[in-house]
Amino acid sequence: MLLFAQFNISLADFVILLIGSGIFVLLIYTAIISKISGEGTASLRAIKAAFLLSSPFLILGLIHFPGQEIVCYITSSILILSAIIVVFPFKMKNPPTDYDPSGNIDERDTVFSRNELVPETDKFLEYYENNSKNSILDNKWRALPGLGSPGGTEYDESDFIVSDCYFEGAANLWNLVDGDVSVKKTSESMEMITNYIKGWTEFMGAHSMGITELKPYHLYSVLGRGNRYNTTPENNHKYAIALTVEMNYDLINQAPGSKTIFESARKYFDVGNMAVMVAGYIRKLGYPARAHIDGNYHVVCPLVARDAGLGEIGRMGILMTPKLGPRVRIAVISTDMPLVLSNRKYDSTMIDFCNICKKCSVTCPSQAISHEDRTEINGVCRWQINSEKCFTYMAKTGTDCGKCMAVCPYSHRDVFFSHKTMNFLIRNSPIFRRIAPTLEDALYGKRLEAMKKVSWKTINNRKRK
Numbered sequence: 001m002l003l004f005a006q007f008n009i010s011l012a013d014f015v016i017l018l019i020g021s022g023i024f025v026l027l028i029y030t031a032i033i034s035k036i037s038g039e040g041t042a043s044l045r046a047i048k049a050a051f052l053l054s055s056p057f058l059i060l061g062l063i064h065f066p067g068q069e070i071v072c073y074i075t076s077s078i079l080i081l082s083a084i085i086v087v088f089p090f091k092m093k094n095p096p097t098d099y100d101p102s103g104n105i106d107e108r109d110t111v112f113s114r115n116e117l118v119p120e121t122d123k124f125l126e127y128y129e130n131n132s133k134n135s136i137l138d139n140k141w142r143a144l145p146g147l148g149s150p151g152g153t154e155y156d157e158s159d160f161i162v163s164d165c166y167f168e169g170a171a172n173l174w175n176l177v178d179g180d181v182s183v184k185k186t187s188e189s190m191e192m193i194t195n196y197i198k199g200w201t202e203f204m205g206a207h208s209m210g211i212t213e214l215k216p217y218h219l220y221s222v223l224g225r226g227n228r229y230n231t232t233p234e235n236n237h238k239y240a241i242a243l244t245v246e247m248n249y250d251l252i253n254q255a256p257g258s259k260t261i262f263e264s265a266r267k268y269f270d271v272g273n274m275a276v277m278v279a280g281y282i283r284k285l286g287y288p289a290r291a292h293i294d295g296n297y298h299v300v301c302p303l304v305a306r307d308a309g310l311g312e313i314g315r316m317g318i319l320m321t322p323k324l325g326p327r328v329r330i331a332v333i334s335t336d337m338p339l340v341l342s343n344r345k346y347d348s349t350m351i352d353f354c355n356i357c358k359k360c361s362v363t364c365p366s367q368a369i370s371h372e373d374r375t376e377i378n379g380v381c382r383w384q385i386n387s388e389k390c391f392t393y394m395a396k397t398g399t400d401c402g403k404c405m406a407v408c409p410y411s412h413r414d415v416f417f418s419h420k421t422m423n424f425l426i427r428n429s430p431i432f433r434r435i436a437p438t439l440e441d442a443l444y445g446k447r448l449e450a451m452k453k454v455s456w457k458t459i460n461n462r463k464r465k
């Protein structure tokens with residue numbers, strides 16, 4: 001049957017031409033959004049793929065030969081069926097299970113606490129006497145220039161000085177984390193206050209906010225930073241508010257360069273600032289509240305944020321938010337104010353995707369991220385990064401690295417619904433989850449090399465859009 005007799009196009013031709021054009025348009029759209037996102041290589045790859053992948057179908061629809069109609073029908077049917085199977089929201093048979101930690105983390109064992117120990121002091125000698133195996137590991141990074149040091153291979157005077165200023169700014173907030181509680185309790189409803197905090201924090205620049213009951217495993221068993229070293233957290237609060245802020249895509253995308261420590265520090269300061277304001281507000285309303293901010297935590301922020309419904313703990317062992325992946329910084333406010341709790345819904349698809357993807361572990365320059373499935377650690381099935389290897393790399397470069405964060409498929413910038421669409425498909429289709437890492441590599445490559453530096457002018461222009 002001829003659909004458009006004047007063009008000599010049959011229904012079979014029309015369908016295969018439509019598929020070819022669809023592939024072409026989709027890939028050109030990908031090229032445009034990649035270009036807007038600052039991903040020049042991905043944009044070029046998408047243009048090449050647009051011509052290479054669409055041309056066989058366009059040729060098949062335009063060149064007529066004996067049996068061409070049958071070939072068109074078979075090819076179209078296979079393609080349409082495959083596309084439906086790939087995006088169909090099949091139910092997983094055995095989705096990865098959720099877990100709750102069974103014990104508490106001793107903050108003194110974190111590398112950031114160990115980094116604060118001054119050699120030959122009593123604290124230092126006592127710690128390594130009780131933890132001799134850490135001594136060998138820590139000697140490696142102690143022999144290197146160190147985080148934020150001018151000797152680091154990624155040293156940039158301005159970026160490192162500015163990051164120092166932000167870290168100092170965050171430290172200056174420590175005396176605001178707690179304080180006196182007003183004797184007069186507010187008469188406002190908890191719904192109104194919850195909504196107020198949500199709207200206000202969003203206005204201040206928070207990416208997400210959630211509220212959970214404070215659970216025993218959220219607390220460090222012993223504190224390990226600053227003058228709180230060796231003390232146990234006295235925190236009997238019942239609830240906790242978790243806040244996340246977005247880290248700038250262009251700055252993180254330069255990982256592992258000097259801009260990642262800059263952005264890390266800036267966002268610790270920003271989210272810390274918000275947290276102390278919210279804690280102060282709650283105290284003035286007559287309820288106790290304490291902010292947990294950079295270098296001054298009683299709680300393990302990623303676990304609180306997870307239970308507040310802001311994401312899951314992925315392969316990197318940190319919070320993965322559904323929209324920005326790990327490209328966030330977190331702060332927490334613990335309180336007794338009975339705010340409206342967020343309903344956490346465990347998202348097994350994020351863990352399933354981490355099982356398949358492994359992009360962070362392949363890319364990590366220090367091989368600190370496991371390539372294996374989750375394993376049982378202290379009675380809990382999870383991933384744990386090798387923090388000594390990670391910190392050794394940071395001590396060598398002087399920066400926060402952040403390469404894992406930059407390459408994570410969840411971290412992409414959303415331009416014209418591109419990222420939202422990919423996330424929707426990843427969340428809903430187990431088959432799409434299995435092919436997404438291959439598509440990601442085809443477009444962006446594995447990104448094993450250091451990423452390109454971007455000028456302030458470009459960054460500021462993109463920020464304005």
Ligand code: SF4
Nearest residue numbers: 354357358359360408
């Ligand atoms: S890069 Fe892949 S494996 Fe790593 S955290 Fe992101 S989604 Fe998970």
Ligand code: SF4
Nearest residue numbers: 364390401402403404
């Ligand atoms: S920050 Fe860098 S070194 Fe550390 S785990 Fe991520 S990629 Fe590896």
